[in-house]
Amino acid sequence: MRFTHEQFRELAAKHGLAVTHQRQVVFEAVIASHGHYSPEDIYAAVRRRVPSISLATVYNNLRLFIECGLLREVTPHASTLRVDGNLxxxxxxxxxxxxxxxxxxxxxxxxxxxxxxxxxxxxxxxxxxxxxxxxxxxxxxx
Amino acid sequence: MRFTHEQFRELAAKHGLAVTHQRQVVFEAVIASHGHYSPEDIYAAVRRRVPSISLATVYNNLRLFIECGLLREVTPHASTLRVDGNLxxxxxxxxxxxxxxxxxxxxxxxxxxxxxxxxxxxxxxxxxxxxxxxxxxxxxxx
DNA sequence: TATCGGATGAGAATGATTATAAAACGACGC
DNA sequence: GCGTCGTTTTATAATCATTCTCATCCGATA
CATH class of the missing domain: 3.30.1490.190 (Ferric-uptake regulator, C-terminal dimerisarion domain)
Structure with missing residues (x-):
């Protein structure tokens, strides 16, 4: 499942989310990674493309995506958030x-x-x- | 399911745990409480009987009990440990x-x-x- | 172009949990 | 009963994930 910029735009529009460069990169990082990654992992991946991004932005957007149903939360992990792009x-x-x-x-x-x-x-x-x-x-x- | 001191003694012996007053009280607090409690909750309950007990002791013993199989861990809770005395x-x-x-x-x-x-x-x-x-x-x- | 609301970045704050080190305890042999 | 040794507990500091704060930035719109 490869997400183009247009696909993310559509998804975001459907859920009433503004499209920003950071959101796009964060979302793509989750989708591109098969597995269940922690915010830190995603932060590390995203930094390669947007070095100035803040960890808080990653958290904010992951939470947002989860709320909107663009991502699922993997809950049982020992005390740390994981997200799942497999819908x-x-x-x-x-x-x-x-x-x-x-x-x-x-x-x-x-x-x-x-x-x-x-x-x-x-x-x-x-x-x-x-x-x-x-x-x-x-x-x-x- | 009411645990007497003897029952806890037996259980502990079976799992190679030393029996201390604190352990007994912590364990009984978990068993007595129906529901899935956090270490803080248990700490609060136990303090009524052993006011000097330390939160670290509660954590230590809960972890110990979980390792030994005397308790189960309820994992999915958002980032906080819960234990389950229902075996x-x-x-x-x-x-x-x-x-x-x-x-x-x-x-x-x-x-x-x-x-x-x-x-x-x-x-x-x-x-x-x-x-x-x-x-x-x-x-x-x- | 000026304004406005939402998004971001940096770092501080919070809250849960773990680590550390010193004191207390308890079983054991004397 | 008394000292010894290993274990447990206590108190507190440290750590780690996550959230908050707030100043700044950006993009859409008037």
Missing amino acids: KPHHHLVCSRCKAVQDIEGDFVDFKRLSRQLPSGFDLTQPLIEVFGLCRRCRAKK | KPHHHLVCSRCKAVQDIEGDFVDFKRLSRQLPSGFDLTQPLIEVFGLCRRCRAKK
Whole structure:
């Protein structure tokens, strides 16, 4: 998935975001990077193209993108924000020890049964499911 | 689930932990509290019984308990550690916005299908699944 | 061109967590 | 009971991610 400037312009317009050079570069950095990166990682990548950019700008825009739904947040990481540019429906496989995240696909959740267990009012319109376990490396270590 | 001193002693012995007064109080505070509490919450509760206890001790012991498997970590919370004293198999329902966690039971995951998607070596012996959505309150706000 | 609102940059502030070092504790042998 | 040794706790400093503040900048519009 390669984002052209025009595509970002469209996306931003759709969500009512002003298009700035910094936003474009930040967004492209996230999309270009496959994986689940921290703001620091993205900051480092973006600095190569916009050396004067501030870390706060990266944070601001990531938060903005997440709010608007342009990006997803990868939540379970030990106390640090990660973002995910993969907007296709997928779930996450997380190593409880090293906190590495991999995407996982497949239709392994019975949403009918799940809905029956949900408390009233809970909204699962865009369910994201994170499955925890031990990755191969961490299992070997133990 | 009410933990007596003896039960904690046994548990600690089984995991090779020395039993100290502070540990006992911290552990009981977690078990007594239904919900998913932060170290600060637990610190506040424990101080009522051991006013001189230090926050670092709470952190140290929570970490220790998690490592030993006496407690589970509730990971997805926005950048702050939560612990879960419920050791029965269950999953978590997390509000993406306010980060509230509720326990959820039910057999809604097809582990056979899930295993087929797992990369080799990934260990799911104690799978914990977290399902994200919007809780009633946050949905109402939006 | 002058104005205005939002965006950015730099650095300070905050808040959670961890590290450190000294004091206290507790089990053990004497 | 008493000193010893390793462990635990306490208090506090340090660290790290993230957010805030505010002065400046930029782009759109009148």
